[in-house]
Amino acid sequence: MAFKQNIYYRKQTPAYLKYLKIAVCTLIVVIAAVWGFILYFNGQHVKAPLLKFLSERTSFSINCDEIEFSPLYPDVLKLKKVTLGNSQIGEIYVEYDLKSVITSENLDIKYLYAKDITFDSRDLEALKKERFRYKNINILKLDLINSPLYLNRFHSEHADLSAAAVKVSEQGDISFGDSTLNAQTGSIDSYELKKIHAKILSSENTVALSEVQAQMFGGTVFADLTIDKESKLIEFSKLSINNVIFQNYSGIIESYNIRAKNASLTNCVLSLPAADLLLGQVSGKVEDLIIADKGIFFDFKGKAGEISKLDLLVTAEDSLLKARVEDNLLTVSSDGKLFGGEYSSEIELTGLNDSQSELKVKAFALKNAKLEPPIELYNRLKFLLFSHNTEILEFKVDNTEFVSHIDQLPLSIKAVNLSCEDIHFDRQTQKVKGTPGKFRLSTDSAYYSDLFIKNTDFHGVFSDEGYSVIMDRILLYNSNACASLSRDFAKNTFAFKAHAEDFDMSDLNSSLFSKLFNGKISFDADLIAQEDDDTSLSITQKLNGSVELRSKSLLISAFGLDLINGGNKKDYELNLRQLLNSIEGGDCGFYSLAGKATVENGQAKIKISSDLATSHLTLKGNYDTTDRIIDIKSTLMSLAKDSLTSVIIRGHVTDPTFYITALLRGAVRPGIDESAIENDEFYTAADGTVLKVKAKKLTDKPNIHASDKDQVQIHVDDEKKDKALTPDSVVLY
Numbered sequence: 235m236a237f238k239q240n241i242y243y244r245k246q247t248p249a250y251l252k253y254l255k256i257a258v259c260t261l262i263v264v265i266a267a268v269w270g271f272i273l274y275f276n277g278q279h280v281k282a283p284l285l286k287f288l289s290e291r292t293s294f295s296i297n298c299d300e301i302e303f304s305p306l307y308p309d310v311l312k313l314k315k316v317t318l319g320n321s322q323i324g325e326i327y328v329e330y331d332l333k334s335v336i337t338s339e340n341l342d343i344k345y346l347y348a349k350d351i352t353f354d355s356r357d358l359e360a361l362k363k364e365r366f367r368y369k370n371i372n373i374l375k376l377d378l379i380n381s382p383l384y385l386n387r388f389h390s391e392h393a394d395l396s397a398a399a400v401k402v403s404e405q406g407d408i409s410f411g412d413s414t415l416n417a418q419t420g421s422i423d424s425y426e427l428k429k430i431h432a433k434i435l436s437s438e439n440t441v442a443l444s445e446v447q448a449q450m451f452g453g454t455v456f457a458d459l460t461i462d463k464e465s466k467l468i469e470f471s472k473l474s475i476n477n478v479i480f481q482n483y484s485g486i487i488e489s490y491n492i493r494a495k496n497a498s499l500t501n502c503v504l505s506l507p508a509a510d511l512l513l514g515q516v517s518g519k520v521e522d523l524i525i526a527d528k529g530i531f532f533d534f535k536g537k538a539g540e541i542s543k544l545d546l547l548v549t550a551e552d553s554l555l556k557a558r559v560e561d562n563l564l565t566v567s568s569d570g571k572l573f574g575g576e577y578s579s580e581i582e583l584t585g586l587n588d589s590q591s592e593l594k595v596k597a598f599a600l601k602n603a604k605l606e607p608p609i610e611l612y613n614r615l616k617f618l619l620f621s622h623n624t625e626i627l628e629f630k631v632d633n634t635e636f637v638s639h640i641d642q643l644p645l646s647i648k649a650v651n652l653s654c655e656d657i658h659f660d661r662q663t664q665k666v667k668g669t670p671g672k673f674r675l676s677t678d679s680a681y682y683s684d685l686f687i688k689n690t691d692f693h694g695v696f697s698d699e700g701y702s703v704i705m706d707r708i709l710l711y712n713s714n715a716c717a718s719l720s721r722d723f724a725k726n727t728f729a730f731k732a733h734a735e736d737f738d739m740s741d742l743n744s745s746l747f748s749k750l751f752n753g754k755i756s757f758d759a760d761l762i763a764q765e766d767d768d769t770s771l772s773i774t775q776k777l778n779g780s781v782e783l784r785s786k787s788l789l790i791s792a793f794g795l796d797l798i799n800g801g802n803k804k805d806y807e808l809n810l811r812q813l814l815n816s817i818e819g820g821d822c823g824f825y826s827l828a829g830k831a832t833v834e835n836g837q838a839k840i841k842i843s844s845d846l847a848t849s850h851l852t853l854k855g856n857y858d859t860t861d862r863i864i865d866i867k868s869t870l871m872s873l874a875k876d877s878l879t880s881v882i883i884r885g886h887v888t889d890p891t892f893y894i895t896a897l898l899r900g901a902v903r904p905g906i907d908e909s910a911i912e913n914d915e916f917y918t919a920a921d922g923t924v925l926k927v928k929a930k931k932l933t934d935k936p937n938i939h940a941s942d943k944d945q946v947q948i949h950v951d952d953e954k955k956d957k958a959l960t961p962d963s964v965v966l967y
Contacts, residue, residue, distance in 0.1 A: 295319055309344075324350025324380075341368040344375065351381040373400040376410070383417070386441065386461065390420030390430070397434070409436045423489065425450060439463055453477030453502065466491055470523075473497035480504045492525040499536065506564075506583075510546075515539025518555065529561045541568065545618060547608050550577060575603025575634060583622075593622040601632040605650075609640055619659045619666075629654040648679035670697035685744035686711060699724045710741035713754075728763040728773045739788060753788035753824075757781070761833060774859040775836045783842075785827040794820020794904075796848045799870035799879040801905015803896040808911065813892050816906035823847045836860050848872055848903065855883070862887045876900020 302312035331342040383393035399411035518536010553570030585591035694703035715734035739751035761779035829842035855866025
């Protein structure tokens with residue numbers, strides 16, 4: 235019995251093994267259930283309830299092609315090809331706090347990654363307002379790849395943003411901690427940007443950007459700055475601008491509120507349309523930059539490789555610059571190279587963006603230069619001088635060569651010295667004014683065409699009330715002259731003086747004159763129009779004074795006055811051109827030439843006498859300085875006293891008529907060239923048409939109304955013949 239009992243004891247299973255088996259079986263069932271749950275709750279089975287959950291919490295219609303989800307990691311979700319309304323997201327990866335998703339009013343996201351985002355503009359506006367029924371959304375770490383990005387005024391369709399501690403408040407405000415922005419393209423308002431990089435720190439009141447780098451306006455900008463969210467003030471703690479072209483900066487001034495204590499420019503270009511100025515290769519330091527209330531203020535010190543006045547085609551090089559901009563006032567001081575010489579200037583320009591801008595040249599100096607003005611300068615000179623209200627306080631040119639290649643101004647000067655003070659070009663009246671203005675001009679070795687002028691010295695003053703110009707000296711090869719001219723507009727007075735002694739006329743021989751000269755002359759002029767009680771009188775009506783001309787011997791080529799007293803006994807009526815053409819075949823020698831014009835109240839009485847090669851000339855007459863009408867009677871008597879000719883000159887001084895009457899003819903002498911008179915002539919009508927006119931037909935009698943005043947009386951009795959046929963015996967009534 236005992237043995238049987240022992241056998242029975244060994245076959246009995248211990249109780250803990252039963253429990254162990256139960257636990258193992260339970261574990262197997264649980265594992266199978268978990269695996270079944272995992273296998274069942276994959277992305278495709280979760281897709282429908284998840285999309286339903288999201289749709290219930292947002293106003294968007296949401297769909298996606300693929301969802302990756304695991305119950306083992308219920309706080310991790312990955313979605314591909316997500317559609318929100320008309321917008322798409324290539325991929326979303328999110329790690330979130332599961333409890334906050336289900337029970338909290340705030341959504342806490344540990345990590346959010348989104349890639350290849352394309353937003354419809356309407357969806358984007360709606361998304362900005364979307365809270366997914368959460369008051370606040372907190373994102374510990376955010377990565378956006380190839381995403382549209384809108385940060386204040388910055389916009390990019392394809393940007394990368396890596397941000398920490400992102401918070402989207404219930405009011406829609408976004409703040410974030412340390413962030414990094416990268417984009418190949420973008421814009422700030424309408425200004426295009428490229429290759430953008432910045433580190434961003436956003437707080438409740440400000441956005442701080444550091445290590446900013448962007449390409450804009452053709453160059454690169456490096457900066458550290460903060461933006462005040464409320465005032466929109468942009469304040470730079472660091473600003474470096476390289477190779478930038480500032481062409482239209484008015485939009486920046488009108489749209490932004492900017493401050494920068496210091497900034498640097500390297501190889502930049504600045505355009506000032508109001509002044510037609512272009513500054514190139516500008517490098518230097520900017521201090522105290524303020525852009526506010528549509529105004530700009532700053533100080534600049536640096537250099538410019540180029541300063542161009544575009545409308546003048548003038549360029550200064552390698553200039554040192556100091557500039558100050560205060561609201562609408564630009565002050566610039568510069569020193570550099572201009573026209574191959576050295577220059578310095580100090581100018582002020584007011585009304586930078588105003589067509590009524592005013593230019594003040596405080597000082598300008600140019601020395602050792604060579605001026606070769608282009609044709610564009612002459613075409614625009616008057617317009618440019620009065621395009622602004624221009625005030626020149628001091629202007630100097632020293633030892634500067636001037637060369638003109640313009641047909642209208644065939645002038646070249648080896649050395650010009652010029653100084654001007656207090657000159658005003660008034661835009662409204664288109665007049666030059668002074669307070670008073672002063673100038674002094676001297677030249678050395680000049681050619682006007684091929685006329686040589688050794689030296690000149692001028693100085694003068696002028697104002698609104700009048701002017702005074704004094705030519706201290708003009709020296710040609712061997713001869714000099716001096717003159718002065720003054721005018722008082724308020725008193726309506728005028729004065730002119732000129733003097734030369736033994737002026738060698740051969741110094742004038744050049745292509746400017748159709749004649750050649752030889753001999754010396756002396757002349758004096760003293761004309762004055764004084765103040766008169768009768769204010770209606772013009773200057774010429776009250777002109778008084780005299781002009782005298784003297785020469786011992788003077789030769790003029792192709793001006794054969796002797797021919798008038800030769801040839802056949804024939805009368806002519808000629809205009810000025812016909813007369814000059816008809817006597818070109820001979821030269822004229824004046825001997826003991828004496829001429830004087832006495833002017834009284836605008837009426838000049840003229841008297842000239844001279845011996846010619848074969849005749850003696852006597853001339854008397856009148857000239858009305860107001861109407862510019864001449865009435866002159868002259869005689870030519872041969873030295874042999876056998877030929878006598880009367881010449882009456884009448885008409886406007888620019889186109890008088892010559893009535894030539896042959897009174898006596900003796901020995902055969904050359905006369906005027908009738909073939910030259912008969913040639914067809916041309917003149918230009920008022921409308922510019924060139925017309926051909928036949929010269930007047932020669933007649934035996936000139937077409938002149940006879941009067942006692944025009945008669946020439948000659949004493950011809952035989953006993954007094956020798957006395958009668960002398961120059962003094964011919965009386966002009």
